[in-house]
Amino acid sequence: MKPTPKSFAVSTSHQRATRALAWSLTALAVGCGANDSESPPKASASQALTPLPATCADVHAAHPNAPDGNYGLYVGNDPDAYWTAYCHDMAGTPREYLTLPFQMEDTNVSRYLAGGASPGTSVITRYTRVRLHPDTFQVDTGDQTFATSTGELTHSPDTVRAVPFGVAMSCDGEQAQANINLVGTSFEVDSSLFGVGGFDASGTAVSSDGGQAVTLSGGGFCGWTGPLGSYNPYNQTGSLLQLKYRPPVRLPATCKDLQTDYSLTHDGEYTLCVGRDPNQCWTAWCHGMDGAAPREYLTLQHTEEGANFSQYLAGSPSPGTTVRTRYTRVRVLPATLQVDTGDQTFATSTGQLTHSPHTVTAMTYGAAMSCNGIQTQANVDLRGTRFSVQPSRFGVGGYRAGGSVTPSASNQVFSLSGGGSCGWAGPQGSYNPYNQFGTLLQLTLNPPQP
Known part of the structure; x- marks a missing residue:
């Protein structure tokens, strides 16, 4: 099933070549928050002697005052192989995060269902960004810097308030549901990297969207479905999930582009980029996506009395x-x-x-x-x-x-x-x-x- 919003992505070699500027001038803030897509301009031959940034620390070294934000990072110093990282804690210890464009009710969520041996309320953790190690492209599934959780239950003797990325778990035999959605990024994940664990456990991991989405179900007494190597995957007890790099795709400038390029038909928030320029991105609400002429709206964050x-x-x-x-x-x-x-x-x-x-x-x-x-x-x-x-x-x-x-x-x-x-x-x-x-x-x- 096709997922829904925030989405996009890609550039062409012509676009990259026509904007060949030094990365030191253009790697800064290549996006506006929720996509990994068309990225910094292709480096010219004369720039090949200057290493391209592979980490947020590289960006910080070249630009000590660079703020937290989206930056283009390169794979193997290859000007044609890049991805958009959100660089966090640039004033301290810079770390790389991958923004997850799709933010719907059942996308990029992990669940631990309450019941049976785990009394309380079901714990649901929603991820907007995940920690991605740029040298290995492995996700630290226990990093919840950009995640929010609801619910609380007891997994004796522990109190559970969060669930690592890509985990569906229960202790009453019911099947919990979870989802990973990387559409709009330069990465995919192999469903064979997931498995079941625990006692009397069962579950599934079903791939879709060309390997960019995985729908998970899992449970047992207690049991789970999650990345291979997971054990009692709750709170910050995560594991490493290997992603595979894939070339970026074309950035959308309009909601119609999302229909045409991604076959999206759901109203919601998406990142659009003016003129497909990754430096000119904004978050739009796409309305009428199931029709012939979807329209773009800006959501106003202040709607209290006396505003707007x-x-x-x-x-x-x-x-x-x-x-x-x-x-x-x-x-x-x-x-x-x-x-x-x-x-x-x-x-x-x-x-x-x-x-x-x-x-x-x-x-x-x-x-x-x-x-x-x-x-x-x-x-x-x-x-x-x-x-x-x-x-x-x-x-x-x-x-x-x-x-x-x-x-x-x-x-x-x-x-x-x-x-x-x-x-x-x-x-x-x-x-x-x-x-x-x-x-x-x-x-x-x-x-x-x-």
């Missing part, structure tokens, strides 16, 4: 109740990184008023409007994303309009105040910014943060 809302203040000559629209995602055009402020697919509105001859039931993104001379408020909050907006992209408009636009948080937050008779504050180019009468708001893609 627009408002039209009711009052003569606009009778009714104040219209307030709150956004959880906004439509982003992936080629230009512009927000379609009139798209309310992921917005909810309250109130209704009349702006003759129209009935107003919603407001466009980032707009504060009134027709009674009293200023009202709106907010744009992009914190938690890689985007910001230049302050000049906002302004006031309308008749007898007044207002202000106050940026903060490095131009990721804007407090808008606007009104008039009728007037508004909002993105430049706005005109009567209510219902779906939006405009395009240009975003700026920021570098990865230290």
